[in-house]
Amino acid sequence: MDGRSCTLRLLRNSILLSCLWSLSSGTEISFVTCGSVVKLLNVKHNVRLHSHDVRYGSGSGQQSVTGVTAVEDSNSYWSVRGVRGAACLRGTPVRCGQTIRLTHLNTGRNLHSHYFASPLSSNQEVSAFGENGEGDSLDEWTVLCGGSLWRREESVLFRHTTTEALLSVTGEQYGRPIHGQREVHAMSAASQHSYWKVMEGIFMKPSDMPGPRNGNGPVHTEF
């Protein structure tokens, strides 16, 4: 058993070393793609979009969504997915203006908004809703960005498709039991508080799909 753990430590060290070397090879994916799991940073307030099994004490009483300062918290991961009826294939870059769903990885609930007041600032409440990634049409958000595709280094806006309000943070802080976490809400006007950027995560690269080439195209008989 001793030799085994020694081996593991050796391997782990060599892996850490090669980690540093691979840094120079750079990123091989510049866009955010469907199927990726990401952390979203509010640029102005430097907090990450977060959810957990804690419900709002007012408003809708649904699962709360907050902003946290911690960098390493697995409850800050959100899955980028297409909407129902318009499946987004794994690895497809998200287009600017595309409607997506952001599903909280650990609880399986979707980023959601509706006409309820947020507890601290009385803006529009943003919650996490649904089961196993399925909720309703109020789970849909439009990605607003500059070019044609959502670039990883770009700061983007998330507009709630139905209410047209923008996902924002203005700095109000909660007390116990989620001390220090910021309120996340939606506001009707875009401002510096509404910009978000992807940070840590697992980004899916597009794959070569096996199978018949692109379905049932016309058969060539002239050859």
Place this chain on the structure above:
Amino acid sequence: MAPRSVNLWSVCCLLLCFVAAVFAGRDFYKILGVPKTASIKDIKKAYRKLALQLHPDRNQGDPEAQDMFSDLGAAYEVLSDEEKRKQYDKFGEEGLKEGHSSSHDDIFSRIIFRFLPQNQDRNVPRGNDIVLDLEVTLEEVYSGNFVEVVRNKPVAKEAPGTRKCNCRQEMRTTQLGPGRFQMTQEVVCDQCPNVKLVNEERTLEVEIEQGVRDDMEYPFIGEGEPHIDGEPGDLRFRIKVLKHPVFERRGDDLYTNVTISLVEALVGFEMEITHLDGHKVHFVRDKITKPGAKLWKKGEGLPNFDNVNIRGSLIVTFDVDFPKDQLDEQQRAGMREQLLKQESIQKVYNGLQGY
């Protein structure tokens, strides 16, 4: 003068030829054990299998294994790259451009993570695991595939100074006067070397193995959430097979439905079904086909995960499409005449039987 230079020249030629023969370069296909026509997928599979066997940590102090391992790395680096492979096929190893883009350790570590057994040291605090649903298509389950992902995560780096760690509540007793004491609660921390979290990226590769089933997991040790006082958790990919518009999976068998016309049902037909990898499955039927009739095609199902040489079956269920337009009197007379053998039955019975 001329004969001597000719001799020298031929000797030099011979030497060069000899040197070239010795250093003609390695046979990368032989090293990986794949044919020259192998697909990139076969090459990757062969590499993974051999890399695990030949890794130096597993063959400590065996210099032959070390050489074979570095040969393996070189072979994979060339054959897994389209450009380099083309050059190698034409000109051999010497025809390749100088310089290697990545170290062998690099290539190895990005895919071999998942085979490392977990170190069960409970005393070290661990970061959270990340479990990620990986959606795969039925085509990928049939043929297998490789998915590349980029993992961007914070890594603890040394920083100058110290920081507080292992903070805990302790009771402190202070003396207020002779015989009078007070107990207060205090937060006490240790001093640890300072670390800062820096975001780093690496590419990982997940293999979608043939025949993989729902909820099977592919773990990558240490790629989960970091822990500032301890070890990072793991990243686990959980397979989620998507629904297919044509085929339904049940275990290793595939089910599909075909609608045929009434005429085809009565007189027979010939047809093809395009399978998940594009190959055609041929059907010939010359008997009457009843609605709900099933046809079994052995070996046309999915490969079994544990043994890809075993395949399930393809089961085709037929349903019959009746003509939409009503028949006129002439057609009805014709029908009665044609199908005279089948008399009017009109059997009344309970078809539900309690359902």
